[in-house]
Amino acid sequence: MANDSSFLFAGIRFDKKFGTDIARFQKKDTDNSLAKIQSVIEDEENKETIEAVSAKKRKRKKTSSAVDGFSVFRSSTSKSNKEVKVDDNEDESIRLKKEQNKQLERDAIFRKNHNIHVSGYNVPSALQSFDELNTRYKCPSYLLRNLAELGFREPTPIQRQAIPVLLQDRECFACAPTGSGKTLAFVCPMLMKLKAHAKGGVRAVIICHSRELSGQTYRECKKLAKGEKFRIKLMTKSLLRNADFSKFSCDVLISTPLRLRLAIKKKKVDLSRVEYLVLDESDKLFEPGLFTQIDSIIKACTNPSIIRSLFSATLPDFVEDRARELMHDAVRVIVGRKNMASETIKQKLVFTGSEEGKLIAIRQSFAESLNPPVLIFVQSKERAKELYGELAFDNIRVDVIHSDLSQDERENAVDNFRAGKTWVLIATDVVARGMDFKGINCVINYDFPDSASAYIHRIGRSGRAGRSGEAITFYTEEDIPFLRNVANLMASSGCEVPSWLTELQKKKWKKHRPNRDSISTKPVVEKENSTKPDL
Numbered sequence: 361m362a363n364d365s366s367f368l369f370a371g372i373r374f375d376k377k378f379g380t381d382i383a384r385f386q387k388k389d390t391d392n393s394l395a396k397i398q399s400v401i402e403d404e405e406n407k408e409t410i411e412a413v414s415a416k417k418r419k420r421k422k423t424s425s426a427v428d429g430f431s432v433f434r435s436s437t438s439k440s441n442k443e444v445k446v447d448d449n450e451d452e453s454i455r456l457k458k459e460q461n462k463q464l465e466r467d468a469i470f471r472k473n474h475n476i477h478v479s480g481y482n483v484p485s486a487l488q489s490f491d492e493l494n495t496r497y498k499c500p501s502y503l504l505r506n507l508a509e510l511g512f513r514e515p516t517p518i519q520r521q522a523i524p525v526l527l528q529d530r531e532c533f534a535c536a537p538t539g540s541g542k543t544l545a546f547v548c549p550m551l552m553k554l555k556a557h558a559k560g561g562v563r564a565v566i567i568c569h570s571r572e573l574s575g576q577t578y579r580e581c582k583k584l585a586k587g588e589k590f591r592i593k594l595m596t597k598s599l600l601r602n603a604d605f606s607k608f609s610c611d612v613l614i615s616t617p618l619r620l621r622l623a624i625k626k627k628k629v630d631l632s633r634v635e636y637l638v639l640d641e642s643d644k645l646f647e648p649g650l651f652t653q654i655d656s657i658i659k660a661c662t663n664p665s666i667i668r669s670l671f672s673a674t675l676p677d678f679v680e681d682r683a684r685e686l687m688h689d690a691v692r693v694i695v696g697r698k699n700m701a702s703e704t705i706k707q708k709l710v711f712t713g714s715e716e717g718k719l720i721a722i723r724q725s726f727a728e729s730l731n732p733p734v735l736i737f738v739q740s741k742e743r744a745k746e747l748y749g750e751l752a753f754d755n756i757r758v759d760v761i762h763s764d765l766s767q768d769e770r771e772n773a774v775d776n777f778r779a780g781k782t783w784v785l786i787a788t789d790v791v792a793r794g795m796d797f798k799g800i801n802c803v804i805n806y807d808f809p810d811s812a813s814a815y816i817h818r819i820g821r822s823g824r825a826g827r828s829g830e831a832i833t834f835y836t837e838e839d840i841p842f843l844r845n846v847a848n849l850m851a852s853s854g855c856e857v858p859s860w861l862t863e864l865q866k867k868k869w870k871k872h873r874p875n876r877d878s879i880s881t882k883p884v885v886e887k888e889n890s891t892k893p894d895l
C-alpha cells in the first residue's frame with residue numbers, strides 16, 4: 361500500500377495548478393461579490409423550479425392527452441400503484457441530484473471567495489461560521505466558549521475547510537500562509553473527536569520540529585481545552601527521563617520527533633492506539649535530518665483507523681508525494697497559492713555591498729527609527745553570537761536565541777521578547793517556523809535566507825492573523841545569484857519589484873549559506889571575553 365498512491369485519489373482529477381476547478385466560475389464571474397453570485401444561483405434555482413413545474417405540467421398534459429376523448433379529468437389514480445411509485449422515486453432522485461449539484465456549486469463559490477482550493481473525493485462543505493461547528497457537528501460548549509474568549513469570531517480560510525475535513529474522519533494535507541491559524545485548524549477537530557478524557561494509552565499526537573514550537577502548541581491546546589478535563593502532555597526532557605511509559609496514558613501528546621523517537625525506542629512508549637496524528641511544519645519534518653525519526657513515529661502509530669494530517673505554509677512536491685504514499689483517501693487543502701509569502705507583509709530588498717555594510721545599515725536604521733519588536737535572522741549560531749556581541753552594547757534591548765543555549769535560556773529569550781522586555785531578538789532559523797510572536801513590526805533577514813521556504817517562514821513571523829508587517833532582506837554580491845528567487849516570491853505576494861530583478865538569470869536555490877566575513881568588529885581576545893549582559 362505504501363507505494364501505491366494512485367488509489368488515494370481514485371475518482372478525482374488531481375489538478376496541481378488548481379486552474380480548472382475554479383475556471384468555470386471565473387467564466388461567469390466578472391464581479392466577485394458573493395451576493396451577486398448567490399443571486400445568480402437563486403435565479404438559477406428559480407429558473408430550475410419553473411422549468412421543473414412546466415416539465416411536470418407538460419408531463420401531466422401528455423398523460424391527459426394520451427387519454428383524450430376518454431376522460432379529460434382522468435386522474436393519476438388511473439395509473440397502477442407500481443407506476444406511480446416508480447415516477448415518485450424518479451422525481452425524488454432527480455430532486456436530490458439537483459440539490460446535491462446546487463450544494464456543490466454553492467460550496468465551490470464559497471471556497472473561491474475565501475481562496476480555498478481542494479482536491480479529493482467528496483470534500484465536505486467549508487464552514488460558514490464557528491456556529492456551524494455546533495449545528496453541523498455538535499461542538500461541545502466548552503470549546504465554543506473558549507473560541508469566543510480567545511476573540512476568534514470567524515474561522516480563517518484554512519479553518520473553514522480543514523476542520524470539517526478532519527471532523528469527517530478524512531486524512532488531510534494542507535498548505536496555508538504563515539499566521540493564518542493552522543494550529544486551531546488541527547487542534548479544534550482533534551479535541552472534538554476525542555470528546556472527553558479517556559484512559560487507554562496515547563490517543564492523539566502532534567509533532568512539531570522544535571522545542572519552542574512544541575511548547576507553544578501545548579499552550580494553545582491547553583487554552584482551547586480549558587474547562588474539559590483532557591490530559592494534554594508536552595514531551596519535555598524530564599518527562600522523557602522520569603515517566604513510566606509502560607503505564608503512560610494521555611489524550612494529546614505534543615513532542616519533537618527526536619524526543620518521541622527516544623521514548624519509543626528506549627522507553628517503549630505505546631503509540632498503537634493513536635487515533636490522530638498531526639505533523640505540523642510537515643515539509644521540515646520530511647527533510648532528510650528528521651525523516652528517519654518521523655518514519656519510525658509513523659510506523660509506531662499502528663491503529664488502522666488513525667487519521668493523519670500534514671500542515672505547513674510551504675508544501676514542496678516531495679512532501680505531497682510522501683503524503684500521497686502515506687494517506688488514505690486524503691483531501692488536499694490549499695489556501696491562496698502554494699508556497700507563497702503572506703500578502704500582509706511589506707517586503708524590501710536592501711543592497712549592503714559587504715558584511716560591514718550590513719552592520720552600518722542596521723545601526724543606522726535603529727538610530728533613525730527603531731520600531732520594536734524586531735526579529736533579526738542570521739544564518740548560523742556563530743553569527744548570531746557575533747551580531748549580539750555588536751548590538752548588545754548599543755543601548756538597544758537586544759537578546760539572542762540559538763541552539764547552543766540551554767532550554768531555560770531559550771525559553772527566557774522567547775518569553776522576554778513576547779513580553780516586550782526585549783526589543784530586538786537575534787535568531788537563527790530555530791525560531792523561523794511556527795513561532796507566533798504577536799505584533800512583530802519588522803523581520804530583518806540580516807543574512808540572506810538559504811531557500812524559498814526559509815524566506816517565507818522567516819518573514820511570516822510578522823504580519824500574522826491579518827495584521828500588517830514588514831520584512832527587509834539584506835543582500836551582498838554573494839547573494840545576487842539568488843536574488844531573483846526572492847524577487848519572484850515578493851512579486852507573487854503583491855509587492856512591487858523592479859523589473860530588472862525579475863529579469864535576472866534563474867538559479868536553482870540550493871541551501872545557500874556562503875562563508876561570510878565575520879560580523880564582529882572586535883579584536884579576537886575581547887570577543888572571547890564578551891558575555892551576555894542581563895536584560
Ligand SMILES: Nc1ncnc2c1ncn2[C@@H]1O[C@H](COP(=O)(O)OP(=O)(O)OP(=O)(O)O)[C@@H](O)[C@H]1O
Binds near residue numbers: 542
Ligand atoms: N479564527 C481566528 N481569528 C482570529 N485570530 C486567529 C484565529 N485563529 C487563529 N488566530 C490567531 O492567529 C495567529 C496565528 O495562528 P497560528 O500560529 O496557528 O498560525 P499558523 O498558520 O500556524 O502560522 P505558521 O505557518 O507561521 O506556523 C495566532 O495568534 C492565533 O491565535
